[in-house]
Amino acid sequence: MALTEIQIRQLKPADRNYQCSDGRGLYLEIQSTGSKLWRFKYRYLGKQNRLALGRHPDVGLAEARRRADQARQVLQEGEDPLALRKQNKLIAVYQAANTFEDVAKEFIEKLTAEERAEATIVKANWMFSLLKPIAKRPVAQIKPLEVLAILKKIEAQGKRETARRCRAFASRVFRYAVATGRGEQDPTFILRGALIAPKVKHHAALLEPAQVGKLLRDVDAYSGTAITRLAMQIAPHVMARPGELRNAHWSEFNLAEAVWTIPAERMKARRAHEVPLSRQVINYLIELQDLTGPYGYAFPARHTARKTMSENTINNAFRRMGYGPRDLTAHGLRTTASTLLNESGRWSADAIERSLAHMDTNAIRGIYNRGRYWAERVEMHQWWSDFLDTLREGIDVQPAYRSQANLAGGGIPKG
Incomplete structure (x- = not known):
């Protein structure tokens, strides 16, 4: 009823x-x-x-x-x-979680879930912290002028590159908001021409063979910790980015097969990368393993084996050796290798680029080239290590090294 x-x-x-x-x-x-x-x-x-x-x-x-x-x-x-x-x-x-802070944190959580590199997550959180003035604003109501005011304040501090990166990060957050139904547009899109273009900065590097030889001798004589010395001795040979090297784990090295496999999550291009190990590098690694043991990080921090050495360790060591930030950086060792290997005229540009782990824009070609250039890269890495030994010995290689008449020779120029 x-x-x-x-x-x-x-x-x-x-x-x-x-x-x-x-x-x-x-x-x-x-x-x-x-x-x-x-x-x-x-x-x-x-x-x-x-x-x-x-x-x-x-x-x-x-x-x-x-x-x-x-x-x-x-x-x-x-x-x-x-x-x-x-x-x-x-x-x-x-949908109620619609502030810039809500969306930005969710976007960073997405990056974490995708197992992006730790450095990527740290930088994302840092850039979000610089955008805090709009954190509590509903993402759909934020106007271009609000973002521009923040970016101009950063720019006024002389941090043009930081301002550019913040705009790019904000753009990704706004686009994520649109994709998840909480935003309508990316207000930073029209700001691309509103910021002063940052000056292009190249990593300081030694480009003359004689300078490289002196550096190698200075590294051998380094009076600091043995692990730091070995990191500086290995770095010029393997051509890896500083973060890829200092975060290396012993499980990644196969000394019997003479290969170091860097997992995809630590690579800038998010693809696993294989590095041929020369005889010299293997000897350095054996010495290093005697200091650290065969497990865990290859380059642990001084105070704990549970962490890797600081990202500033190698650069600080260079400074103590007398090399200023305009003379040399750890990342600049890659520029040194690229320059001198290309100038030698012995190796294909593709093999050099593959060893530097520069991403091929053509994915299919990239997979093909990885297999195609492996044999050449193995030979090139051994030649490069032998050449570095020649420079360390102080032998003047420059006249023959840059002489086109000698580029067809098979051995390392002896001057």
Whole structure:
């Protein structure tokens, strides 16, 4: 029998909860506490469920019937009204997280879930911290001028490259907001021409063979820790980025096969990279292993083996040896290798680029070249190590080294 508002108001609580039906699955549950709750009982895929429709008198009889009718319509369309409500609540909570801070943190969590390099996550968090003035603003309401004000403040401090990177990071956050239904556009898109272009800075590097020879002798004579010395001795040979080297794990080295396999998560291009190991490098690694043991990080920090050496360790060692930041950086050793290997005229540019782990824009060609140039790279890395030994010995190679007449020779120029 259908209920009336008068009947509902007259219902009193009892010692136990009881129900009063309005028909077709809609009923009022009167609880012992005095609360009167609307419920809709239904079956979906053979299973009985009930849907809460609100509390009386906040939800009157007419409104309760309207909500029950809506639930029946959902059932007729083949969906479960209870599951649909839970889904809509999740969507509402998700869409409510619509500030720049909410979206930025979610975007950074996405990068973490994708196992991006630790340095990438650290930089993303750092750039977000610089954009804090808009953190609490709804992402869909942020105007280009608001972002520009932050970027111009950074730029005024002489940090043009930082301003450019912040704009790029903000752009990625706004585009993620659009993709997830919480934003409408990327307000940073029109700001591309509003910032002063940063001056291109190249990593300081030694490009003359005689300079490289002196550096190698200075490294051999380094009076600091043996692990730091070995890191500086190995770095010129393997041509890896500083972060790839200092984070190396002993499990990545196969000394028997003379190969170092750097996993994809540590590579800039997110592809595993194989480095041929010359005889010299293997000898350095054997000496290093005697100091650190065969497990864990190859270049551990001084105070704990659970962490790697600091990113500034090698550069600081260069400074103590008398090489200023405009003379040499750890990353500049890659430039040294690239320059002198190309000038030698002995090796294909593709083999050199592959050893430097520069990403090929053509993915299919990149896979092909990795296999095609491996044999050449093995030979090239051994030649390069032998050449570095020649430079360390102080032999003047420059006249013959840059002489086109001698480029066809098979041995290392002896001057």
